Amino acid sequence: MTKRDLQLDEHGRLRHFLTIEGLNRALLESIMDTAESFASVTEQTVKKVPLLRGKTIVNLFFETSTRTRTTFELAAKRLSADVLTVNIATSATTKGESLLDTIRNIEAMHVDMFVVRHAHSGAAHFIARHVAPHISVINAGDGRHAHPTQAMLDVFTIRKHKPDFGKLTVAIVGDVLHSRVARSEIHALRTLGVREIRVVGPRTLIPSDIETLGVRIHHDLDTGLREADVIIMLRLQRERMSGGFIPSAHEYYARFGLTAARLTLAKPDAMVMHPGPINRGVEMESRVADGSQSVILQQVTHGIAIRMAVMSMAMQHDSGERPA
Template identity: 60%
Template sequence: MKPTLQLDAQGRLRHLLTLEGLSRELLLKILDEAEAHDKALRGADKKQSTLAGRSIINLFFEPSTRTRTTFELAAMRLSADVLNLQVSASSTSKGETLFDTLKTLEAMQADMFVVRHEASGAAHFFAEHAAPGVAILNAGDGRHAHPTQGLLDLFTIRRYKGPADDCFEKLTVAIVGDVLHSRVARSDIHGLRTLGTKEIRVVAPPTLIPAGIADMGVKVFHDLDAGLAGADVVILLRLQKERMLGAFLPSLAEFHRDFGLSKARLARLKPETIVMHPGPINRGVEIGGDVAYGPQSLILQQVSHGIAVRMAVMSMILGAPATERARARRSRR
């Protein structure tokens, strides 16, 4: 396999910047690795020594609760040393460039940067300029990509619709809401397509559908009931009002009326349909409060799975994967 920015000459992960272009084999390998970590997290000893002596810096230029906390917890579970950099109080607020920030932190001998930034392509910039042996993990860049969220969504779907790897080939997945501003939607679409999902739909008003998205192999719906008909998985997206310049919607109440998942709408779907959301949720906007934590919702499970998935990616880049360690233990018996 030819090396790329994300992969080394042997086809192993060097950075994780996007799910676009990653092979089905590699995606399934990451999901299998996450299964091993998830199993370990449910045991008595949740801590592993995989990344002992390694240093990981969470470099978040945008606010985050779930993503930053699960990255931090994942690194700590692997015994890495973790530093959370408060960017608003760092030298970037004084005019320091991204390049200078990277080089300054590299001088502190960090092994991995987990980067969240409001600009699309920021993680790629870091990866292109990172020193050999320094890994970049994209925790969300602009509207572009959120690969670990995409992976944990795939993990959750396979957990509840699998366990066979070909379970995606039987599924209809509807992604509903602010697709235009969503990096999660893009990562989900890339991952779902690579795993052979039978049908991927995006459902939103015309103002929240990005131009050319049909070229990604999805079906576009502007009517929620039509878009949800027969769906096995519903992934709801938050309205990202902080990224909206101008009038995209008449009102939040009208959006909920036309595109919100209420209990009444959910009742029209198959009882085995699962509901997901990357968070944070807006009750009464994209989802009803009685749906958010109802019996078909997997929102809290997604958060839990995020720890195992991020442990999997970190260990595959910086240390021996849990699946390889298990094989080594068996060979010594």
């Protein structure tokens, strides 16, 4: 079964949302269009729509993540779903229960969706292959593999400001090696027809096979930023590093930190993005993070609409009969 086949039902609608890879442009645009229809919900006095009333969504976060977890919770609640967040640190998995046993036990409570974040690549795919037919699985980040809703909220943010993807040069800067966000963004940007995608960083933080994804590699930040329309800065993931990937945070900032001076090398209206959390003074200076070209807080806001879109679309799949 291909990644596409696992994610879509027989009518080509989302059943699971596990990765951008294998999905076509029309589906990505449909997710963004649906998110657009939800964007106004946050401005209403009552910030809810009844689409998923009576549905139960379970957040299974095996890794900590305040931003992603809270935006998924808000998105589910704004769709009127019941939300259960499982504290994995105190759950049965720490007592020796297998991942599949945990899923089976929660599944027996007649839930409708799992939102899964896990340190191991492929965990969301594994769960999707074993859940009951009526249950959807959303990948909220797995290992170094994928973070598809983050990629979608980023391209949605880009489209808000620069809707013609075919004219854009996008620079993805930093720790590409350990970034599941970068991989998902490259797949999304390519599918949407971005003219040029650059990955910029030290040789130790750029995967050796990244060129096969259709990107251009730059090991000099100034060159990588020149005439860019969009700059996506990545978090330096020191918790995933087990060796000397960089001499020091200070040295990294000197060579690859985004300063106001370096930002002038990009287009005058270039957007600055970051999936968060930001290490200020390491990945970028505060003047840039808080400056007029930064859309970082917009990304957070758009994350709610994108996750509402993905969850509502996945709940419409052709699931067959629910078990008694």
